[in-house]
Amino acid sequence: MTREEIQNRIAKVITAQLQISEDSIQPDSHFVDDLGADSLDLTELVVAFEDEFNLEIPDSDFNHVTTVRGVVDYLEKRIQQS
Numbered sequence: 068m069t070r071e072e073i074q075n076r077i078a079k080v081i082t083a084q085l086q087i088s089e090d091s092i093q094p095d096s097h098f099v100d101d102l103g104a105d106s107l108d109l110t111e112l113v114v115a116f117e118d119e120f121n122l123e124i125p126d127s128d129f130n131h132v133t134t135v136r137g138v139v140d141y142l143e144k145r146i147q148q149s
Contacts, residue, residue: 068146074139080115081135084108094136116142122149 074094082089085102098104104112113129116138122145132141 073143077138080119084112084115096135097133
């Protein structure tokens with residue numbers, strides 16, 4: 068899976084979970100500050116990413132991911148490892 072495919076799938080998950088336009092999502096968008104996510108939204112995003120990419124994301128890993136680019140980087144690395 069290419070980085071672009073990962074980015075596109077992540078953007079679709081974010082738009083569905085946060086009910087925002089895909090145009091408002093930028094690589095450096097911060098989930099809380101820029102996209103308006105709260106702690107429940109973040110938890111739901113993790114579950115949605117796990118479902119979308121069929122992998123488990125430990126809470127300790129995702130606590131350090133605050134931007135869309137961070138999620139792309141993290142998932143790209145995890146997908147390559149599997």
